[in-house]
Amino acid sequence: MITRRGFLHFVGGSFLSVAALSAYAVGIEPMLLTHVKRYALTPPHWPAGLKLRIIALADIHACRPWMTAERIASLVEDANAQQADLIVLLGDYIAGMPLVTGPVTPSQWASALSGLKAPLGVLSILGNHDWWGDGFAQRAGAGPTIARKALEKVGIPVLENDVARLEKDGRGVWIAGLADQLALLPTRDRSGFTGLDDLDGTLAKVSDAAPVILLAHEPDIFPTVPSRVSLTLSGHTHGGQIRLFGYSPVVPSRFGNRYAYGHVVENDRNLIVSGGLGFSIVPVRFGMRPEILSIDLG
Structure with missing residues (x-):
């Protein structure tokens, strides 16, 4: 007793x-020092002899004291040190919570990201918080958002339902970027979240048989992604921010833990979901260190 x-x-x-x-x-x-999470895979129908290293940064959520311009600049150095062929940014640069000690302005975080360098360039997409944090874009129901303008001002292209064709060693590869799937908040005229993504229209811009890599901030699009796409890269979930024994109790996805984190293979289609760098709603990470993705294809 x-x-x-x-x-x-x-x-x-x-x-x-x-x-x-x-x-x-x-x-x-x-x-904690950012972890570099490494993946190596050869997707189905990937061209023989084509080797491509992609570095991906997701969910920066710039704010003080956790994700300052100085820390973003340090992450840029870490990313550049990975000797990537291509660097991609997977959205959510804007702070996603009120529990901050001060802002990091779009011009500040974009300036820090401008230091990213790779032989095939740097490409980006936007996330839901990049839309939700822009009152004018919400009222207009359209962009360009403040985040897009900040990225483009420092020379980083933003793909919203658009594609870019790159070449490495004489071989082509397409990068397709979706507009955000939760871009517009509910209003009296909109009963729920409204996405601006157009997967079919985006892929229709691919004009040859070269492989396609899809950038989609939210992984929930994955069940509708055709096998024509070699790899889908997503962020948004932060791995649940709290992850124990491969399980996250809260995941911002209608699929729960199915697409919460990591490498997912379904019907020979490949998805990699980043655990991200910052956080939203509450400033908590447990069992899910901040990470940069390094993906070797071929």
């Missing part, structure tokens, strides 16, 4: 454990 003293010791120990875990999740793991 537990004594009163034993019970108080148990309660006190439990409280200290919870406090320590909370402090770690808020103040330590989000600031």
